[in-house]
Each structure stands twice: as structure tokens, then as C-alpha cells.
Amino acid sequence: MKIFSAAQIREADAFTIAHEPISSSGLMERAAGKCAAWLEDHYSPVHPVYIFCGKGNNGGDGLVIARLLLDHGYTVRTGILQYSPKASADQELKLQALQEHYSSTVYDIGDISDFPALPANAIIIDAIFGTGMSRPIEGWTAGIIHLINDQRQKHVIISVDMPSGLMADESNRHTAVVQAHYTLSFEFYKLAFLLRENAPYAGEVHILPIGLHPDYITQTPARYHLSDREIMRTIYRPRDPFAHKGTYGHALLIAGSYGKMGAAILSARACLRAGAGLLSCHVPQCGYDIMQISEPCAMCITDEDPRYNTHFHQDITNTNYKAIGIGPGLDTQPGTAKSFEHLLSGWQRPMVIDADALNLISVYPFLLARIPAGSILTPHPKEFERLFGPSANDTARLDLLSKQAVSLQIYIILKGRYTAIACPDGAVYFNNTGNPGMATGGSGDVLTGILTGLLSQDYSPKAAVLLGVWLHGYAGDLAAAHLSQEAMTATDIISWLGKAFQEGI
Ligand SMILES: NC(=O)C1=CN([C@@H]2O[C@H](COP(=O)(O)OP(=O)(O)OC[C@H]3O[C@@H](n4cnc5c(N)ncnc54)[C@H](OP(=O)(O)O)[C@@H]3O)[C@@H](O)[C@H]2O)[C@@H](O)CC1
Ligand SMILES: [K+]
Numbered sequence: 346m347k348i349f350s351a352a353q354i355r356e357a358d359a360f361t362i363a364h365e366p367i368s369s370s371g372l373m374e375r376a377a378g379k380c381a382a383w384l385e386d387h388y389s390p391v392h393p394v395y396i397f398c399g400k401g402n403n404g405g406d407g408l409v410i411a412r413l414l415l416d417h418g419y420t421v422r423t424g425i426l427q428y429s430p431k432a433s434a435d436q437e438l439k440l441q442a443l444q445e446h447y448s449s450t451v452y453d454i455g456d457i458s459d460f461p462a463l464p465a466n467a468i469i470i471d472a473i474f475g476t477g478m479s480r481p482i483e484g485w486t487a488g489i490i491h492l493i494n495d496q497r498q499k500h501v502i503i504s505v506d507m508p509s510g511l512m513a514d515e516s517n518r519h520t521a522v523v524q525a526h527y528t529l530s531f532e533f534y535k536l537a538f539l540l541r542e543n544a545p546y547a548g549e550v551h552i553l554p555i556g557l558h559p560d561y562i563t564q565t566p567a568r569y570h571l572s573d574r575e576i577m578r579t580i581y582r583p584r585d586p587f588a589h590k591g592t593y594g595h596a597l598l599i600a601g602s603y604g605k606m607g608a609a610i611l612s613a614r615a616c617l618r619a620g621a622g623l624l625s626c627h628v629p630q631c632g633y634d635i636m637q638i639s640e641p642c643a644m645c646i647t648d649e650d651p652r653y654n655t656h657f658h659q660d661i662t663n664t665n666y667k668a669i670g671i672g673p674g675l676d677t678q679p680g681t682a683k684s685f686e687h688l689l690s691g692w693q694r695p696m697v698i699d700a701d702a703l704n705l706i707s708v709y710p711f712l713l714a715r716i717p718a719g720s721i722l723t724p725h726p727k728e729f730e731r732l733f734g735p736s737a738n739d740t741a742r743l744d745l746l747s748k749q750a751v752s753l754q755i756y757i758i759l760k761g762r763y764t765a766i767a768c769p770d771g772a773v774y775f776n777n778t779g780n781p782g783m784a785t786g787g788s789g790d791v792l793t794g795i796l797t798g799l800l801s802q803d804y805s806p807k808a809a810v811l812l813g814v815w816l817h818g819y820a821g822d823l824a825a826a827h828l829s830q831e832a833m834t835a836t837d838i839i840s841w842l843g844k845a846f847q848e849g850i
Contacts, residue, residue, distance in 0.1 A: 346575075347567035348534050348775070351476040351513040357532070360561040372555070373402065373435050377409030379553040380505055380529045384410070384468075385417060388501075392468045393420040395461060397454070397493065399473040399509070400425070400432040406505050407472025408439035415447050422461060424454040426473055428486045457488040469493055469502045471523045473509035476535070482510050487521035494524045504528045507535065508546040516542045516738040524548075532557045534571050539763040539775045540739040568747075570774045572766075572815050577850045580808045584620075593622030594667030594801030597660060598643075598794070599688075599702075601628045601674045603652035606635045608674030608700070608790040611835050613643045615794025616670065618842045619813070621801045625666075627657045655680030658687035668695070670797030672702030673790035682709055695719035695806045699793040700728075707731035718754040719769070719806040721796055723789065725760045747773050756810045760789065764818070766810050774811060778818025778849070782825040787835030792817045795842070816842060819849035 349357065362369050384394070396411050398404035404425065411423040423443065432440070444451060453459070463469070471493060474482070482490060490510055493502060502525045507513060510522030513535040528538070528547040532555050538547045570576075585592060596616055601609030606628070613626050613636065625644045628636050630651045637645055649656045653676050660666075669692060675681060682705050695717055698706070703724050706712045713732075716722075724732060729742070733749055736742035743765065750757045750767035759765045763775040795817055799809035823844050824837035 346534065346571040346573050347562065347565070348536055348539075348569035348571055349565070349567055350536070353565060353567070354476055354513070354533065356565070357557045357561045361556070361558040364558050364560065365556075369402075370435050370438055373405050373439065374409055376531050376553070376555045377406040377505075378413060379531075379555055380406065381410050381413035381417075383529055383551065383553060384414065384470075384503070388468055390417070390419045392466050393422070393464055394468050394470060395463055396421060396423045396470040397473050397489065398423060398425045398436075400427075400429050400436055401474065401477045402433050402435055403472050403475030403477065403506055403509075405433060405436040405439045406475070407470060408436065408443050410470060410472070410505070411450070412439070412443045412447065415450065421447075421450055423451045424459065424461065425451065426454045426486055426489060428484075454489060456485045457492060460489060460492045463496060463500060465499075467500050469496060469500050471502060471504040471509050471525060473523070475506040475509075476513045478507070478510065478512055481519040482521040490521040490523055497524055497526075501526050502548075504547070506530050507537070508548075511537050511543060511546050513537050514740075516540050516740045517546065518738075522546050527551060529553055531555045534775075536569055539571075539765075540743075541761060542739045544762070568772060570772060572774050572776045572778075572811055574850065577812055577815050580804070580812045581850045582804075590622040593620055594803060595623040595625065595665050596621040596797050596801035597625050597627065597666045597669045598673075598797060599627045599654055599657045599660075599669065599671040599675065600790075600793075601626075601632045601636070602654065602676040602678075603629065603631050605674030605676065606632045608787060609636060610639045611787045611790040611839065612670060612673045612794035612797070613640045614839050615791040615842065616798040616801075617642050617794075618839055619795040619798025619802075619816070621668075621798040624798075625660075627654055627660055629653050650680065653678045653681055655684050658684045658691060661688065661691050666801075667803065668697070668797050668800035670697040670699070670793050672697075672699035673793055675701035675705075677701050677704050677708065681705065686712060686715075689715040689717070693717050695721065695800060697721045697723065697793050697796045697800065699723045699789060703728045703732060713753060716753060716755055719756070721756045721758065721800075721806055721810055723758045723760065723792060723796070725789065729757075729759055743773065747771055756806055758792075758810060758814060760792075764814050766814060768807060768810075776814045776818055778815055779821050780818075780825045780830055782830030782833045783818070783821040783838065785834055788821070788838060791835050791838050816845045816849060820845040823848075
């Protein structure tokens with residue numbers, strides 16, 4: 346799904362009005378009708394509804410919701426914030442329509458003293474500002490926002506399209522922003538919902554399709570995207586009935602050190618479960634028995650070093666490897682750094698670089714320029730900062746992420762609630778599978794294994810990152826559903842990977 350900017354959403358709106366064709370008032374009826382239907386599905390008329398409307402089209406939506414709920418027997422009180430003498434044409438039109446039958450339910454708000462006393466059970470609808478927010482909210486209007494937020498413990502707060510005060514395309518910098526339990530947003534995710542800094546505001550986001558014109562959506566390029574099942578279906582390739590184990594590539598994992606062999610085993614298992622045809626693991630001598638006993642499906646190459654991997658660059662004289670994954674449990678010994686440097690000089694194809702391999706690059710930044718084009722880096726935010734420096738906020742970090750992916754011609758997976766995948770062509774995909782139960786040791790090692798396994802099967806790097814991150818999160822969601830977020834471990838993500846292939850695509 347494309348993520349459009351506020352300006353593009355306005356264009357989509359105008360395009361739909363011109364080409365469907367439909368009047369702007371009709372489109373507002375449709376959008377607000379979707380909200381009213383959602384509200385009726387979730388709350389019965391025993392809940393009095395308090396709607397706060399602005400003077401733009403977001404306010405217009407609120408006024409239509411008020412009329413529709415009143416028509417259906419709800420008790421509704423609609424306050425209009427008179428922060429400006431001007432109202433949008435559709436807001437005025439919808440106010441007239443509401444007043445025609447229900448004028449006694451509408452009142453003006455001109456100061457915080459006009460904030461109503463809310464009965465128990467009341468629901469608050471925030472229709473003050475939407476995508477037209479252009480500056481910080483000030484004065485008594487900000488005061489009303491704070492009073493709405495003060496009700497958060499007692500009343501459900503539902504924002505229409507955007508939590509009022511939040512800018513659609515960036516990290517929040519303002520103090521007066523509605524903290525909604527739910528946001529009912531039209532047609533598209535907004536970038537603002539996907540940024541960690543904005544987590545307190547949107548709550549649970551529900552996207553309501555309102556039939557914006559498909560031609561605009563397909564023809565308009567977007568920089569940001571949300572991964573979805575539809576994308577996965579175009580990527581996934583079923584196995585060839587005539588396949589043999591050579592068909593799906595020979596992967597090499599360089600992982601593990603004394604005390605961290607678990608990371609290597611998790612990666613190896615995940616690589617095999619992701620479908621690699623053959624897997625060799627380069628491990629230190631101390632890891633030989635551990636790997637052979639733990640994962641009989643993998644082959645083992647032992648390093649000359651008893652505790653660390655320091656001679657793995659020699660492995661690539663075997664040119665049969667389709668993909669290399671390096672990093673889990675690797676440690677950052679000087680010998681490991683040297684070997685990594687040699688590996689990067691000798692290996693030209695995309696590889697997966699994670700964990701301590703990323704830390705080595707932060708210590709020896711000249712290695713960055715030697716990463717083969719199309720490679721996949723999988724930093725968490727701290728590793729990202731060590732690699733590329735700090736950022737002032739999430740929006741700035743997203744820009745830096747994308748800039749680095751373009752200039753190095755690599756894929757960078759910045760892990761988080763909505764993992765951001767930056768591509769060498771400048772596009773950024775957000776992943777929407779996964780849960781906080783995956784914030785557990787070894788989860789990243791599993792991802793590295795999955796990505797290496799997909800690369801070895803000849804998925805393109807782009808296909809591997811999108812599908813791999815999606816499946817990893819999906820398997821994590823299945824594990825959490827069966828075991829709880831608390832009790833699940835990285836091993837469980839691997840166990841549910843099979844179901845993720847079956848159900849998640
Ligand atoms: N796109 C779609 O597909 C559809 C969109 N629809 C709906 O339209 C919404 C967008 O409507 P919108 O453009 O009228 O903007 P909205 O947010 O209501 O407010 C703008 C007003 O607020 C003002 N203002 C701004 N910031 C301010 C501040 N800090 N403090 C004070 N004032 C401030 C601003 O003033 P100005 O900046 O012009 O001076 C202007 O008067 C969208 O979110 C969705 O709900 C649906 O109905 C149909 C389908
Ligand atoms: K709103």
C-alpha cells in the first residue's frame with residue numbers, strides 16, 4: 346500500500362472529485378459515513394457521543410457523523426471550535442444540514458470554559474483538525490485539546506482521519522496533540538502513524554477505504570509504502586516440482602563465538618526453514634560439536650581459531666555459495682575484522698550483514714564503501730546510530746536511512762515496531778507484521794537466517810528483504826498468539842515460520 350503525503354492526499358481527493366465524478370460534499374458524506382458505520386459497529390446508542398469539530402473539512406466530517414448518528418438514535422452533542430471566523434464551504438454546508446433537524450444539539454466553543462461536562466460512558470470524537478494542520482495549535486484551542494486528553498482514563502477518544510495537532514508527514518514537534526485510543530483514517534496510512542515518536546497519539550489505527558480514484562493511486566509515485574499481503578503474493582515463488590537441493594542454493598553463514606553459539610544456531614535453523622537448499626556454517630572450533638549436534642541439517646566448517654571466527658574469508662574460494670550471511674554472535678576481535686575486510690574484497694554478490702558484523706563496520710567505517718551492491722544490512726536503532734550517526738528525530742533518521750541506502754546502493758532494514766526497509770532506489774517500505782514479544786534475544790539472528798535463506802534461493806535482494814521481514818513478523822505474531830508475547834522466544838519464531846509461509850502469503 347502506498348503512503349501518500351498530505352499534499353498528495355489532497356490531490357487524490359481533487360482527482361476523485363473530478364474523475365469519478367463526485368462532489369466534494371458527496372465524498373465527505375462517504376468518508377464520514379464510513380466513520381459512523383465503524384462507530385455503530387463498536388458502540389451502541391447507550392453511549393452519548395461528544396463530537397468536537399473544527400472549521401475545515403475535518404470538522405465537516407464530524408458534523409456529518411453527528412447527523413448520521415442522530416438519525417440512528419444516538420445521543421450526540423456537537424461543539425464547534427470557533428478559532429477562526431472562516432469555515433470551509435463543505436463545513437458550512439454540513440453545519441446547515443445538521444442544524445436543519447438537530448439545531449439544539451450543536452453549540453459553540455470559544456474558550457476552555459465551554460468544554461462540556463461529560464457523562465459516564467461518553468465517547469469523544471475528535472474532528473478538530475485533519476490533514477490540513479499547518480502550524481502548532483495555540484491558545485484556548487490548545488487548551489481544549491489538553492482537556493480532551495485529560496479524559497483519556499475515563500472516556501474513549503476517537504480521532505477522525507488524524508489525531509488533531511499531528512502533522513501527517515513528520516515527527517510531532519508540538520505540545521497540543523490529541524492522544525486518541527483509535528484513529529479512523531481515510532484510505533491510506535499516514536507516515537506520522539508509523540514513526541515511533543508519534544506512538545502516544547494515533548492509538549489503534551483503522552484505515553477506512555473511501556473509494557479514492559484508483560487511477561490516481563496507481564499512477565502517482567510514492568516514496569513510502571506499507572508492506573502487505575498483496576505485495577508478498579507478487580514476490581513469493583512456489584517450489585518447482587522438479588527441484589533438487591541444488592535448485593535452492595548453497596548458503597554460507599559466518600556466525601558464533603565462544604559463549605554466543607546460540608546466535609549461530611538460531612540463524613542456521615531459520616536459514617534452513619526459509620528454504621535454503623544447502624547450508625554451511627563457519628564456526629570457531631569451540632562451536633563445532635554444538636552446531637553439529639544442534640542442527641544436523643547444516644554442514645560445518647571450523648575456523649583455525651578455537652574461540653572466534655578469524656579465517657572465514659578463505660571459504661569463498663568455494664564459489665558455489667549463492668548467499669552469505671554474516672554477523673550473529675560473531676564478536677569483534679581484530680582477527681575477525683581482518684577476515685571480514687578480506688571477505689568484502691573478494692565477494693562481489695549481495696550478502697546479509699548483521700549484529701557484530703555491523704559493529705565492525707562502525708569501528709572500521711572504510712568497510713562501508715566495500716559492501717557489495719544489493720547487500721542487506723539489518724541494524725536496530727542503536728546499531729544504525731553507531732553506523733551512520735545520530736539524528737534529531739524520527740523524520741530526520743528516515744531521511745538519513747534512505748540517503749545511505751541510495752548512496753551505498755544497499756538495502757537497510759531499520760528494525761522497530763514498523764521496521765523500515767530502505768531500498769537503493771530511494772523507496773522505503775514499512776513492515777506491519779510483528780509484535781513486542783519479538784523484542785527478545787536471538788530474534789535478529791533469526792531474521793538474518795531467513796534473509797540468507799531467501800537470497801540463496803535466488804530471490805532478488807528486494808524480494809528477500811520484503812518477504813523475509815514480513816514472514817519473520819508473521820511467524821512472531823503466530824508465536825505470540827499461541828504462547829503470549831512474554832513467553833515466546835526466538836526459537837518459537839523459527840517454529841512458526843512454516844505456518845507463516847502457509848498463512849501469511
Ligand atoms: N482527502 C480526502 O480524501 C478527504 C478528506 N476529508 C477530510 O478533510 C480533512 C482535511 O480538510 P482541510 O484541508 O479542510 O483541513 P483541516 O485539517 O480540516 O483544517 C484546516 C483548517 O484549519 C486551519 N488550521 C490549520 N492548522 C491550524 C492551527 N494550528 N490552528 C488553527 N487553525 C489551523 C486552517 O487554516 P489555514 O491554515 O488555512 O489558515 C483551515 O481553516 C481530512 O483530514 C479529512 O478529515 C474528507 O472529508 C473527504 C475525503
Ligand atoms: K481529527
